[in-house]
Amino acid sequence: MSRRLSPAFVLMALLVAVVVAGPLLTPYAPNAQLDIIALRSQAPSLAHPFGTDAVSRDVLSRVLDGGRVSLALAILSVSLSLVVGTLYGAMSTLAGGVVDSTMRRLLDVALSIPRLLVLLAVGALWGALSFPALVLLIGFTGWFDTARLVTDELRALRAQEFSLAARAMGVRGPRLLWRHLLPHLLPTLVITASFGVAGTIALEAGLSYLGLGIQAPQASWGTILRDGAGVVQSEWWLSLFPGLATVFAVLACNALGDALRERFAPNHVPRRATSRDTAPIPMTGTTSPSAFSPSRTVRP
Amino acid sequence: MTISATRDSTTAPDRPLLDVHALKIAFPSEHGVARAVDGVSFTVSRGESVCVVGESGCGKSLTALSLLRLVPPPGRIESGSRITFDGADILTLDDERLRDIRGQHMAMIFQEPMTALNPVLTVGDQIAEVLRVHTTLSRQETWARTVDMLAQVGIADAGARAKQYPHELSGGMRQRVMIAMALIMSPKLVIADEPTTALDVTIQAQILELLRDLRARTGMALLLITHDLGVVAEMASRVIVMYAGRVVEEADVEDLFAAPSHPYTEGLLAAIPKLGQEEERLQTISGSVPPPTALPSGCTFRDRCPYAFARCATEEPALLQVGSAHRARCHLVEEPARRAVRHDVVRT
Numbered sequence: 001m002s003r004r005l006s007p008a009f010v011l012m013a014l015l016v017a018v019v020v021a022g023p024l025l026t027p028y029a030p031n032a033q034l035d036i037i038a039l040r041s042q043a044p045s046l047a048h049p050f051g052t053d054a055v056s057r058d059v060l061s062r063v064l065d066g067g068r069v070s071l072a073l074a075i076l077s078v079s080l081s082l083v084v085g086t087l088y089g090a091m092s093t094l095a096g097g098v099v100d101s102t103m104r105r106l107l108d109v110a111l112s113i114p115r116l117l118v119l120l121a122v123g124a125l126w127g128a129l130s131f132p133a134l135v136l137l138i139g140f141t142g143w144f145d146t147a148r149l150v151t152d153e154l155r156a157l158r159a160q161e162f163s164l165a166a167r168a169m170g171v172r173g174p175r176l177l178w179r180h181l182l183p184h185l186l187p188t189l190v191i192t193a194s195f196g197v198a199g200t201i202a203l204e205a206g207l208s209y210l211g212l213g214i215q216a217p218q219a220s221w222g223t224i225l226r227d228g229a230g231v232v233q234s235e236w237w238l239s240l241f242p243g244l245a246t247v248f249a250v251l252a253c254n255a256l257g258d259a260l261r262e263r264f265a266p267n268h269v270p271r272r273a274t275s276r277d278t279a280p281i282p283m284t285g286t287t288s289p290s291a292f293s294p295s296r297t298v299r300p
Numbered sequence: 301m302t303i304s305a306t307r308d309s310t311t312a313p314d315r316p317l318l319d320v321h322a323l324k325i326a327f328p329s330e331h332g333v334a335r336a337v338d339g340v341s342f343t344v345s346r347g348e349s350v351c352v353v354g355e356s357g358c359g360k361s362l363t364a365l366s367l368l369r370l371v372p373p374p375g376r377i378e379s380g381s382r383i384t385f386d387g388a389d390i391l392t393l394d395d396e397r398l399r400d401i402r403g404q405h406m407a408m409i410f411q412e413p414m415t416a417l418n419p420v421l422t423v424g425d426q427i428a429e430v431l432r433v434h435t436t437l438s439r440q441e442t443w444a445r446t447v448d449m450l451a452q453v454g455i456a457d458a459g460a461r462a463k464q465y466p467h468e469l470s471g472g473m474r475q476r477v478m479i480a481m482a483l484i485m486s487p488k489l490v491i492a493d494e495p496t497t498a499l500d501v502t503i504q505a506q507i508l509e510l511l512r513d514l515r516a517r518t519g520m521a522l523l524l525i526t527h528d529l530g531v532v533a534e535m536a537s538r539v540i541v542m543y544a545g546r547v548v549e550e551a552d553v554e555d556l557f558a559a560p561s562h563p564y565t566e567g568l569l570a571a572i573p574k575l576g577q578e579e580e581r582l583q584t585i586s587g588s589v590p591p592p593t594a595l596p597s598g599c600t601f602r603d604r605c606p607y608a609f610a611r612c613a614t615e616e617p618a619l620l621q622v623g624s625a626h627r628a629r630c631h632l633v634e635e636p637a638r639r640a641v642r643h644d645v646v647r648t
Contacts, residue, residue, distance in 0.1 A: 165416040168368050169403035169481060170433045179429070183420040 008259035011252040019071055022064030030065035030219050033057060041235050051237035053227050063241050066219035071249065073134060073214070074200035078193055080139030085146025086189065090177050092147075093154040104151065110144045119203075123212030134213060138200060146192060150185060157181045187264030191257050198253035205246045221246045316343035317521050318367070318385050318489055324378040325362050325371055325545075327592075334592040336362050336375065338545040344489065349515060349522045351536035351553075353529065353568065357589045359545040360525045361411075364491050367523075368402050369393075386488060404434045407482035411494040413474035417466040423477045424450070424462025430484050449480045454510055472503035479510065486518055493525045508534055529572055533557065538625070541565050544589055544600040547619060551626040561628035563605045586645045599631070606642045607632060 018025070028034060039056040042048055050059035092103040118141050123129070129137065154177065157163060166180050201221075207213030208222020209229070216223055221242040228238025325337035337359040344350050352360045365371050367383060369390055383390040385406060388397065410416035418426055428446045431437055437445070443462075450458035453476040466474055475495060482490050492511065496504035508531060515522050524535050532539055532553065539556045541549040541564065549562040560566045567585035587604040590596060596603050602612040611631050620633040632639055 161410060161412065161415040162418040164365075164370060164372075165408070165410055165478075165481075166418065166429070167402070168370055168408040168410075169430045170399045170401075171403075171429065172399055172433075175433070180418055180421065 008252070008255040011248075012256045015067075015249055015252050016071070019064060019067040022061075022068060025064060026058060026061040028058040028061045030061045031057060031217050032061075041231075043235075044237050050241040051235070053224075053238055054231075054235070059224065059237060059241055062219040062224050063221070063245050066214075066221050066224055066242065067245060067249070069131070069214055069218060069220040070201055070204050070222070070246075071197075073131065073138070073204050073220075074197045076135045077138035077142060078196040078200055080135065081143035081196060082146055082189055082193055084140065085143035086150050086182075086185070088143065088147040089150025089154060090182070092151050093158065094173055094177055100151075107144055107148055107151070111148065115141050116203075116206075119207060120210075120212065123207070123210075128215045129212070131214070131218075134204075134207075138203065142196065142200070146189070146196075149188065149192065153185055153188060154181055157184055187260070191260045191264065194253050194257035194260060198250045198257065201246060201249050201253065205242075221249075315387075317346045317348075318344040318523070319383070320363070320367070321382040321384075323363060323366060323381045323383065325359070325366055325375055325381075326378050327375045329593065331593040336545050336592050337366070338592075340542070340545070340547050342540050342547060342550065344521050344523055346488065347515075347519045347521055348538065349524065349536055350538045350540060351524045351526060351532040352540045352542055353526060353532055354542035355527060355589050357591075358542045359592075360542050361493050363542070364408065364493050364523070364525050367491060368406060368408060369398060400434070403430050403482075403487070404485045405487050406489045406491065407485065407487040409475075409478050409482045409490065409492040409495045412498045413471065413478045414466065414498070416478060417474060419466055422463050422465055423469065423474075427462070427477065427481050427484055430481055434485055445484065446480075449484045450477070453477070453480045453483070453514070454506075455480075471499050472506060475499060475503075475507050476510065479507070479514070483514060483518065483520070487520060489521045489523060490515075491523045491525070494527070495524070496531065497526075497528070504531075511535070529568060541568070544595060545592055546600060546629060548601065548630070549626075549628040550619070551622070551628075555623060555626050561622045561626065561633060562601075562630045563607050563632070564601050565628075567604075599629075604645055606645055607638055609638055609641070611635075 034052065034056045036056050039048075039052050041054050042052040042056075044051045048058050048060065050063060052058055053062070088103070088107075092100050092107075095103070119137065122137055126133075158176075158181065163176060163180065166176055171180065204213050204220065205222035205225060208220050209226045211226065213222050214220035216226075224242040225239055225246075228235060228242075232239050320343070321341050323337055323340040324335060327334045327336055340359070340363055342350070342352075352363065354360045362371060362375070366377055366381075367385070367390065369377075371377060377391060381391060385401065388401065390398070390401070393401070417423065421429075424443070424446050427449060428442045431442045431445060435442075447458045447462050450462055455461050455473060455476055461469070461473070466477070469477065475498075479495075482492075495511070496507050499507060511522065511524075512535065514520070522535070524531065526532060536553045539549075539551055539553050540547055541556075541562065543562075543564050549556070549560065549565045551561075556565065557569065560569055564585070567583070570583040571585065585604055590600065590603065596613070598614050598616050599605070599608070599612040600616070602608040605612065609631075615631070617629050617631045617633075619627045619629045622628050622633055
């Protein structure tokens with residue numbers, strides 16, 4: 001299993017290392033206009049491996065710097081989604097009865113609203129959003145699947161005999177959820193997170209491309225793509241490299257998610273054989289179609 | 301009333317530790333309400349060892365769960381039922397006090413330790429959890445008592461075992477862990493629901509011996525649920541035989557084995573293979589327990605009873621006194637002559 005895990009881990013580690021070490025790898029500041037006349041829209045060369053853009057900024061520096069923003073946004077908003085979703089699911093399960101079923105129905109409603117539509121509407125209403133606002137917006141529109149996943153899993157776990165045994169020992173509801181049941185969800189949540197990060201990287205690229213995400217002059221993969229949008233044929237490097245970076249990052253996250261699922265899905269948690277067991281672990285994003293979501297690998 | 305209003309158990313030492321009265325558990329279903337347990341009454345005294353015997357589906361496990369008010373939904377305990385434990389009325393107790401009782405004064409050992417232990421927590425952690433819930437001991441004390449308890453239930457190298465996960469232990473060891481969990485608070489009553497059914501025969505004997513040994517040491521009362529009369533003979537001082545959600549016979553263990561009154565008990569005893577037995581085939585009770593939605597009229601056992609006569613179809617027998625501590629729910633107690641007429645039960 002470690003053999004299965006390593007390539008995905010290596011990819012991911014590479015991505016993070018390159019992005020984190022970004023400023024050390026290039027001599028140019030991402031927003032520095034090096035020479036607006038001489039170095040304008042240069043094709044890739046040794047001095048500027050990814051070329052320069054229309055205002056003579058070094059594209060490699062911008063891709064690396066943009067990667068930090070894109071990754072940070074994805075990781076932060078997915079973390080927020082996970083926390084909110086888990087809390088919602090746990091509270092729903094804990095409350096039980098009418099509250100639980102009401103919270104589930106609300107979740108169904110939330111899941112039926114296309115996420116992109118909400119994001120576009122908010123973007124249209126507020127216009128330019130700051131980085132923290134984007135994290136909140138993406139985080140708070142992305143937790144519904146997690147909440148559903150957590151509610152379903154907790155419900156199944158609560159029906160297990162060890163839950164009954166714990167209650168027979170005097171363990172109360174909140175403690176049962178927190179100490180006895182949530183540890184079961186950790187692998188699932190980690191897997192969900194890696195797929196979530198992949199989806200959010202692509203989502204951010206899309207939003208920024210549309211002008212609703214990260215705002216210029218701050219680089220992100222989406223904003224660089226946008227810079228190159230009108231000139232794909234002549235200045236192809238402006239689209240190719242941030243595009244490749246996005247694809248690479250999404251692939252790395254998906255590969256990691258797949259590897260983690262391979263590692264954890266046939267876990268040592270014995271379950272009674274139910275139809276749930278043969279179903280693949282649900283992933284975030286599957287029920288909120290987004291034009292920018294990458295196609296995800298779903299095993300039968 | 302001579303009994304004082306206070307619920308303090310010390311004021312009434314002669315009252316049974318557990319008093320179950322007219323317990324009815326119903327499950328609403330498409331075919332109407334299924335009464336899985338119907339009017340079960342019994343008592344367990346302090347330090348006593350009582351066995352509840354019956355086939356699968358007779359309501360014995362459900363009865364056990366109801367004692368801790370853990371009947372799984374949609375099942376519910378119907379009004380009129382009463383469970384008194386150590387002076388407390390279990391069915392009306394507030395949740396806080398109920399949780400105090402669970403695990404501390406009344407504990408349960410489940411049938412299948414593999415599913416009753418949490419796979420993601422170490423066994424030591426799970427035993428310690430009982431202490432954490434019911435005591436304010438320090439972390440060191442909690443762990444020390446956990447390891448000590450594991451050693452008491454016969455687990456060698458308890459300190460290292462405590463840090464292992466359930467799947468790393470053998471079936472017998474897992475059941476020892478369950479017993480350690482149940483006993484760590486020195487409860488007054490331990491309910492064991494088929495504690496040896498999932499184990500190999502040799503391990504079964506060890507676990508039963510451990511339970512007997514611990515009972516002798518702690519003076520706890522034991523309510524043992526089983527379908528195995530061999531276990532009954534080894535463990536019980538008193539036996540309650542259940543059939544189709546009812547108590548059909550209740551007696552001291554010697555009385556029951558020597559002179560079973562109910563034809564069902566008779567059948568159960570006849571079905572035990574004996575050493576040196578000449579017959580080639582084991583005796584069986586034909587048919588199976590009827591589902592609670594399709595009980596026959598009159599006596600619930602009459603379809604399978606070799607002595608059934610006309611009265612059995614029309615009138616459900618009461619639990620009749622056979623001896624001083626021996627009762628049976630059968631018309632034969634009043635009409636013993638009918639026992640001479642034995643007929644084959646037609647298999648359906």
